Amino acid sequence: MKKEEAAAVQSGYPGWSGHFRREPEVPFARRGRHLTDLIVGKLLFIVALLAILIVFFIIGFLLRDGYQIVLEIGLWNFLAGMDWNPAGPTPSFGILPLIVGTLLVTALAMAIAVPLSMATAIYIAEIAGPRTKEVIKPAVELLAGIPSVVYGFFGLILLTEWIRILFDRPSGSSWLAGSILLAIMAIPTITSVAEDALSSVPREFREGSLALGATRWQTIRRVVVPGALSGITAAVILGMGRAIGETMAVLMVTGNAAIIPEPITNVFSPVRTLTGTLGIEMGEVAFGSMHYHALFGVAVVLLVITLAVNGLARFIIHRIQMTPARSRASGAFMQSVHNLIPVSLPRQAKRRVIHPRTTQRFAFLLISLGVVIVLAALGVILLEIIVNGAGAISLEFLTAPPSNLGREGGIFPAIVGTLYLVAGALAVALPIGIATAIYLIEYTADTRLTRGIRAAVDLLNGTPSIVFGLFGFAFLVLFLNFGVSLIAGQITLGLMILPTIIRTTEESLRSIPKSLREGSYALGASKWQTIWRVVLPPALPGIITGAILSIGRAAGETAPIMFTAVVFSSRYLPSSLSEPVMALPYHLFILTTSVPGADNQKFGTALVLLMMVLSIYLVAILVRRRYNRATVM
Amino acid sequence: MDDSTILETRDLNLWYGPKQALLNISIRVPKNTVTALIGPSGCGKSTLLRCFNRMNDLIDSARITGQILFEGDDIYADRTDVYTIREKIGMVFQKPNPFPKSIYENVAYGPRIHGERHKEMLDDIVETSLRRAALWDEVKDRLHEPALALSGGQQQRLCIARSLAVEPRVILMDEPCSALDPIATAKIEDLIIRLARDYTVIIVTHNMQQAARASEYTGFMYMGRLVEFDRTQQIFEDPAEELTENYITGRFG
Structure with missing residues (x-):
């Protein structure tokens, strides 16, 4: 240590033996970081733009199909x-x-x-x-x-x-x-x-x-x-x-x-x-x-x-x-x-x-x-x-397929189907949602574009779930000819939870103090290095909480999947994304409204669905509480 | 003074939107010294400090004219890499801002982002930096505990160690003691004086005793202008400008 300091004084400015990076030949040469910054920024921008386009597309699609009726019978006759x-x-x-x-x-x-x-x-x-x-x-x-x-x-x-x-x-x-x-x-x-x-x-x-x-x-x-x-x-x-x-x-x-x-x-x-x-x-x-x-x-x-x-x-x-x-x-x-x-x-x-x-x-x-x-x-x-x-819960109920229109047997395919749907929805919504939120918070000030994106997200957030179902049915199932399929349900549910994920991610990014970002920039870190290493890690619990809440919501929703992804009774699990699945909420809906004499099964299904969703929410609440206590900054 | 000048501004002007915050600042900061910037709140001293490593780039409304030369190179030139500038010109902030990571990871952060991956090298850098920041003895047994568990003064020294770890030549300090108690402040001041052997330190401070104790050169700023810049002793004992004297004797500010 002593020797080193002495050497440092001699050489005019400090440095330790085994310099960990090359001195650039030009005083302040640009390095690969700028390229990374540029590419990442552009990618995030494209994804954020995609989020807006989705919203406009949904609205445009609904308008296109709905406008016909006004042409046919007139606005007044329709509304009044x-x-x-x-x-x-x-x-x-x-x-x-x-x-x-x-x-x-x-x-x-x-x-x-x-x-x-x-x-x-x-x-x-x-x-x-x-x-x-x-x-x-x-x-x-x-x-x-x-x-x-x-x-x-x-x-x-x-x-x-x-x-x-x-x-x-x-x-x-x-x-x-x-x-x-x-x-x-x-x-x-x-x-x-x-x-x-x-x-x-x-x-x-x-x-x-x-x-x-x-x-x-x-x-x-x-x-x-x-x-x-x-x-x-x-x-x-x-x-x-x-x-x-x-x-x-x-x-x-x-x-x-x-x-x-x-x-x-x-x-x-x-x-x-x-x-x-x-x-x-x-x-x-x-x-x-x-x-x-x-x-x-x-x-x-x-x-x-x-x-x-x-x-x-x-x-x-x-x-x-x-x-x-x-x-x-x-x-x-x-x-x-x-x-x-x-x-x-x-x-x-x-x-x-x-x-x-x-x-x-x-x-x-x-x-x-x-x-x-x-x-x-x-x-x-x-x-x-x-x-x-x-009383309805038994090993058979949880692990067997239904028989006799759901009056007997179990709900295993419905449990698995719900898990598939939720996993797919997350796979759709998480990348788009997190990228959009990062773009909104880290890359832009309050411009017309960000206000546009935020308004679009809010719009999507307030859209009733049945409207997502309708869109999924008309666009994915019929227009793109996916048919009633797992993938159609996953995309529809993904769109539905997208605003929640964007919102919660935005909030947790916003809660990271500006001083941390400055501390990182002051060390010569690039934008992306700062986001990836300093901003995202402490924001992670908040993002995870948002994702868990979305899982709970997606698992319990019926309206978006009833025309896009589900069948009432299936003895088998789907073997590909283009096949329909059973799902707990829809199963409960049909048992309750259309199958007389399945009382035991109804209550059992309701209980399983309720427990599944509530335990997901409970996890979210616990994560949030732990996180709130852990950050005393 | 030419040879030993490390940082120099020429006719530097800065606007935040329509409001001009810096007017025609020309200053030459000598190498391996402590330079203090003093002046009343809002006089532009922090803004000037943040020009030296282009932290003002992060503020969208900020606009700049004039030149800032670091060892003769214009840091606002087109070919200049802003990240490299900040490597060479580090910064310590008013409020300690350690990352919510371990003590070790805080110091290793800088070398890591600049490409150092070898564990032994990192260990070495962490120890040396912490020693130079006079923190090693207090934390050597708990390097992997969270940095946020340290006291305010320790956190600030950690932030100094963190900036030393990327081998800067200049360290900018923006009122580094304003959030600390007198004992922690004294430790940081000692540290600043010792750092000036190897580094150039520019410190913004509200505290005139601190400027008098710790710095060799002092610049007095008032309403966006650099009123006077000279050896600290000169400024405090026989300032050339009346404004400076009024401020130093506590007649305003």
Whole structure:
């Protein structure tokens, strides 16, 4: 060491024996790194462009096939026609009952879901202790993880029965049943976004209010909730988007009569939604017929509605991000301070009939009631399926193919088929998704192109899964002539989970501090070296979490695969990508809706699907939690 | 002074979008010395520092005119390789920014990305660099533990070791002690003085005592201009400009 330093001083600048690289002949000669940078950058750019093209292609394809119906019968007759009867002797294609059905089911669902979600969000953010929080939050997230076909199964087997008996109706399949199910499905979305909004209200505002002698409830009502209002609005709209786009659960419980309820407040009337129509009719429509075009028209209308709803939510969220939390809350805060002042004046206080503490007790009681209802819904669904399904599970059930239309035998091919579908979907979506996210975060500033890509990704994210199914059916199965096949299902599912993967990857890349990138650049690392060695490794857990969540979603989805990849009964496993497969969600759907006398098998299948998906989600939650604790940077 | 000048700027101007951050800076940084850049917040001293190894390239809105010469070669010339510049002109940041890897991997990162693969060579480089950064004795038994487990001062010395490992000739330091306590600061200052035997150090600092203690040359900057550049002793005892004197005596800034 000593000697070395001395040598270094002599030579004018330091260096150790065995120099680890050649001195370039030209002072600052370019090396291969620039080429790598250039190639990688171009590749990522092409992939990101591909992501946009996919979106435009999907939309273009739907429009192309849907436009025909408008040409045939006119826009007004299509949108405002009162009669949807595509298969009759004189077919008619008026979708007004479908639009009304969608709106009614969604509206009532929101009326149920919003109060319950708000109660849960307020409870988690403001009232619960840390330990209770640790239990309730994952429980609500579990609700989000239950596949929609399992909700539909629960709704058809139990919920409609309860409604039939409770209200003494000939059938429980109704608007009400659909709305209750959708409400349960929208609760996790609304709750988690609203809870984020509540939690981001700065602490000082709560303390400021409490210091004026306000009760906790007064603080929540007048300071916290107003401060988080735009976030809560966005939460409700996002929940609404989820409800409008839902297919399977709604299709299974709403009765599907294409009528407008008579009178319009008759919640026991059957209704039919836009998504339900696609789910029921797409499978048996003749390619290129009027009916076929009408269904694409329905898909376009559905897409437009969900786009409008999600666009509105995005706009609101964007505005929140533009204004810092402090300035957002301060208006509400000043106003609330103003409102609170009388509380501290004794003369005013005496005039109150009800003491604020009584109000608080009452409010907290209602909130707790809301939380209990949400947890009870989760508990009932899980319990029913576990208790009834446990008896069906046996070694044979898990390892044998079905026989007698699924009434006997097992579900082995369905389990394997689902695994194949999910693996293929990941193989499609992971490379494209991660590359797009890297391009967006590392290679570009906020340009028109990146805004375009992000908007396209958001668009794809809000697209109902049945629309993906429709696209897959029309483009992959029919147009490209893949037939109903494993590969068609894999690509369709892959497109569906692509936005989730892009989003989560973007988020985890964004969470890597800029100082790490600078540290690497300052050592002479190239862009790609920096990304590959410094940025990606710590971002990996986040990316993996996103991938796992996508696996859960893909494993539970029915709508995208029902016309593209699955058959109901198959004794064999597929031997190539061009053969159809069995899949758990579809198997459950058919057993529930079309096979009488397979009770045991239904519950068993529901249980296996539920456990599979929930354990995937559980892994994701655990990975995320571990990761959050591990990075104290 | 010509022979011993290692870095030189000629009429350097820099804009962030429409806002000009550096005005006509001409400075000659002598080799194997510590040069301090002082001045009030927003005077452009960090911006100037980040010009020397082209870290400003990472800021899209930054635009530059004038020349920066490193050993006589223009570092903004077309044929210049920005990555090679940063190899030769290293940087240590305000807040320690070790990678979330082990201590060993942090130091070995630079040699690795420049193509060194032999384990023995890497071991050698890691040890030498850590010794030069006066950190070896504290970490030699836990080289494979996470760097983030080190204290703030140790992390900063690790970052210095990390930049030494790629054999730079110049080390730029952007307020390297501002996030550290007085004891850790004293250690870093000692280290800086010792590093000047083999390297050229340019340090941006808010702390005038630090400039007085650790540097041989000092440049005073004010509103994007280099007001005065001279031997540190001269600047602190008998500055040529009144502005410099006002700043040093604490009348503003």
